[in-house]
Amino acid sequence: MNSSQNDKETLQLTTEWVLRLTEAQPRLLGFLLKRLGNPDQAHEVLQEVNLVICRDAEKFNQDSDFLAWAFAIARYQILAFRKRQSRDRLVFPADLAASLDRLDSEMFPNDVCDRRETALQDCLVQLMPQQRKLIVQRYAESLSVKSIAGELDKSANAVSIMLHRIREKLIACIESKTITEPTR
Structure with missing residues (x-):
């Protein structure tokens, strides 16, 4: 070359x-x-x-x-x-x-996605540290529910329920933050 x-x-x-x-x-x-x-x-x-x-x-x-x-x-x-x-x-x-x-x-549209992403970041900060850790393990680190359950000494079903509740909390938080902002 x-x-x-x-x-x-x-x-x-x-x-x-x-x-x-x-x-x-x-x-x-x-x-x-x-x-x-x-x-x-x-x-x-x-x-x-x-x-x-x-x-x-x-x-x-x-x-x-x-x-x-x-x-x-x-x-x-x-x-x-x-x-x-x-x-x-x-x-x-x-x-x-x-x-x-x-x-x-x-x-x-890009501006809507950007607002939702910003709202998600704000909402993640509002979670309790153990909830944030659970979200990070599951979605950022891609750990399985079963492996998280083993680490927490809980059943996979219990971890699934915890994740479901956290997701519901995040959705409600994001919606409350983005609904008050005007859309263009």
Whole structure:
């Protein structure tokens, strides 16, 4: 490989860029999960999306919406993935994918999602420390209910009930915080 090729492959990402990409990960994963329906496939495509975003960082217009740009890349990566997986009988048809994209943007505009995410962060802070730890173990660390139950010396059913109650509390808190804010 010559020097000019090596220079092109050397990528210099700013801290701001890395933060944007990191903050976008949960939304991108949710977007992919909704369209692919399989967590393993969604994670695989997310890695491809991240590679394209990093590779094409210099093409991003700083005056535009990073998340919208990332979602556009994700859409193309979904299409590429589906093309590779076209023999799989559980692939969503392209028209269904387009309908899901349209409905998603109508039902969940970026500003609404941002407000709900901010409300969730505020609501998580209001939980008792043991409740927050339980949420982190289950959803951030992806521990199974059974393993959490073993650690707490409780039944899996008891942990499921505790998680259900915490989720209900979070939903009520998020709704109370977002319902008072005007939607645009």
